[in-house]
Amino acid sequence: MTLPLFETPASAPEIIDDGAVLLRGFAAGLAGRWVAEVQALQAGAPFRVMDLPGGARMSVAMTNCGSWGWVSDAKGYRYSGTDPLSGLPWPAMPPFLRNQAIAAAAKALYPGFAPDVCLINRYRPGAKLTLHRDEDEADFTAPIVSVSLGLPCTFLWGGLARKDPVKRMLLMHGDVLVWGGRTRLTYHGVSPLKDGHHHLLGDERWNLTFRMARVRYPAA
Template sequence: MAQPDLFGGPDLPKGVHVLRGFARDAAGAVLAAAEAVTGEAPFRTMQVPGGGTMSVAMSNCGRAGWVTDASGYRYSESDPLSGKPWPAMPEVIAGLARAAAETAGFPGFAPDACLINRYEPGARMGLHQDRDEQDRKQPIVSVSYGLPATFLFGGGRRSDPRIGLVLEHGDVVVWGGPARLYYHGIAPLKDGVHPMLGRQRINLTLRKAL
């Protein structure tokens, strides 16, 4: 596994760590596992409570999956499209997340939910807090593959100043502790072609949800 560079100094809030290249060597195995998941639980664009549709296509694996529709945001132990449990989380994905969390100073991470997002050019993720989880003592691990994206990280209020982190193929962001409920999002994805994934970005976000 590539040796990560950890940047947790004055440019980042306490509790936020960027592990540059940490997941690069595992890309082939992780993306193959994610493809198997989405073969069973296909990508879909979900409705938000206000009636719009998200620009990011999503799937899930693990004990619980994050979903949204007209009734709100929540975790569900079954796929709303099929009514079946979400696919089991592949160990190559869970193991990578545990290793990243431990490297960032959060040992004992036990993810039970992995949200798989597919961004195509123009897709974005608005500023939000991850607050649907029952267990907020454990960190969040976000793995990036494909086209570079600008990760926006703010503070405890939506209006707080935010920084922009350019995430490349294989970068991992881990945040928890005092930053666990900080607002974050993804700026609109710029067009381009990645040698492995083409005109897209695949992001895996792992959490302890239940």
């Protein structure tokens, strides 16, 4: 199969920690389809910058698709079945995105993954995510599937305690990181995005994070 210009073929899974697998280039070959699907979602749920419980604002813009969406405001962090901007349900998760996330999870040896939410973050130069862990889901046995598109970023991979040492890794366009098991609640983050230009997304990086917010794992 001939891949689109500038795309690279996927490489073998790379173990980065106990239960954490990096799939280099997994999404690169169909990156145009990934981007088109996210762009289509913007008509129903545009990117927005959310407030943090302490009163500050996030530096990344975000949106969601699926049965649930992750939201943040003065009341705290939580999942909601409706978009607070419109009061309507979040857009349905496109079958392509869902099936690709399921395939990535299976390749990382997490069969039965059934995401009911996709949180989409948009980074521009200077945007970052401080160390945190994904802990608002109902079932921590389900893995996280995280897809990188656009500009590269420095991803921070810590431990199960906030004070644990942090490793840094470069995530490129099309890379997919899957983690679960003993490292499901690992602290992680993203260093401030550096200036650059990507042929599909310009000066942006998109991160699609697939989760099982309310569905039990493995799926019945």
